[in-house]
Amino acid sequence: MKDHRGVRRLLVISALIAGIWLVVLPWLTHRPGTRRYIARLDAQGIDPSAMYYTELPPHLFADALARQQHPWAGQYYEGDGLGTNRVVTLTAKGELSESNQGCVGKAAIWHAAFRQANGVIQITTPLAENSSHYSFARDRPSSYLIVHWEERVYLIPPEDILSFCGAWASGDEPREDGHGFFLLRIGDEKKPAEGPPELPLGFQRYLNMESITAKVISVEPPQQQPPDSIENRRVYEQSVVIDAGTVAGVIPKMRFDIRSPAKIHINATVVSVRPATSELLLRHYVFDDDKVTPATIDWEVINRDIFRR
Structure with missing residues (x-):
């Protein structure tokens, strides 16, 4: 009997919640403020x-x-x-x-x-x-x-x-x-x-303007950073200088990809710019027992632009 009373009580509570929701939902949808709000959306497509x-x-x-x-x-x-x-x-x-x-x-x-x-x-x-x-x-x-x-x-x-x-x-x-x-x-x-x-x-x-390409002309050794939120991933940051600056169209915070050597995926962001050179901060992400691949002089970079590839 106790089990049946518990089931009946649960059914009554569920029906009560459903009834309240059926009453509240139309009120939320059709109250004047919401109607005007949605009408404003519809009017502007x-x-x-x-x-x-x-x-x-x-x-x-x-x-x-x-x-x-x-x-x-x-x-x-x-x-x-x-x-x-x-x-x-x-x-x-x-x-x-x-x-x-x-x-x-x-x-x-x-x-x-x-x-x-x-x-x-x-x-x-x-x-x-x-x-x-x-x-x-x-x-x-x-x-x-x-x-x-x-x-x-x-x-x-x-x-x-x-x-x-x-x-x-x-x-x-x-x-x-x-x-x-x-x-x-x-x-x-x-x-x-x-x-x-x-x-x-x-x-x-x-x-x-065409895509900006440049070569690395100066490098600093990578420095390991505090662990990030992804398990088993290590982060290294490395500063490099490329032979392109404001004259070539480089802008602070512009992002670059590694063009050569191929298949190296590193986030490279411009942190400072001069007329003929720019400093990039490279973020290397290394998983498990893999080793970091430091950038070296003569690496080629290209600004990140998926529409011109």
């Missing part, structure tokens, strides 16, 4: 599922949507819809919020303040970060170029401008749906974009 990718407070998201006609304020998306989804929201008041969504859930949520001048968004003061897996601070851009392309607006980190121009040259941009490799304001993917994009002053030369 925005997929309501984009709401899934943001952790913005409702007032910030509503503000971003209301300012969709603003020259640059709004919500921007890049990703494949599966393992990589990134949303950056800018408000006209100078607030930025970023959400990184992967196949295992939200990896990081970040809020910051910024200022805008001459088509450049400059991050000024990080406000807060809530990360459940991994801090993206090392790879997060410190500034964005506001790139207008007829009625479209993109946010492009300066260090990625050559890759963005490569996407234009290859026809990968302007894209025809929301998924892509560059931050595009949500809703703009259906807007026309003919001819080349309008780059901010000082960046026009990248439109017709």
Whole structure:
């Protein structure tokens, strides 16, 4: 008898929860604020599922949507819809919020303040970060170029401008749906974009520039770093100097790949630039008993640009 009473009690509780949910869900969906919110999405051709990718407070998201006609304020998306989804929201008041969504859930949520001048968004003061897996601070851009392309607006980190121009040259941009490799304001993917994009002053030369290749001319020995979050992986950092600088188009934080010797996968990021040379920080990831392969003089590097390969 006790077992039967326990089962009946469980069924009653389950039915009660289901009944409450059936009452609450329509209220959430049909209350005036939500109807206006979804109608605003529909009116601008925005997929309501984009709401899934943001952790913005409702007032910030509503503000971003209301300012969709603003020259640059709004919500921007890049990703494949599966393992990589990134949303950056800018408000006209100078607030930025970023959400990184992967196949295992939200990896990081970040809020910051910024200022805008001459088509450049400059991050000024990080406000807060809530990360459940991994801090993206090392790879997060410190500034964005506001790139207008007829009625479209993109946010492009300066260090990625050559890759963005490569996407234009290859026809990968302007894209025809929301998924892509560059931050595009949500809703703009259906807007026309003919001819080349309008780059901010000082960046026009990248439109017709080829990939940047260079040779390593100076190396420091690799230094082992504290263990990271991945088991059995060791991290080494190594500073090298290459024979290309601002004259060749190198920009701080620009990423390079190893061209020769082949099949060596190392993250290489520009940390400082001079007219004819640049310093790169190489991060070597070594698993288990494998040995690190230090960079040597005459290694060849090429800027990371998947659209020109």
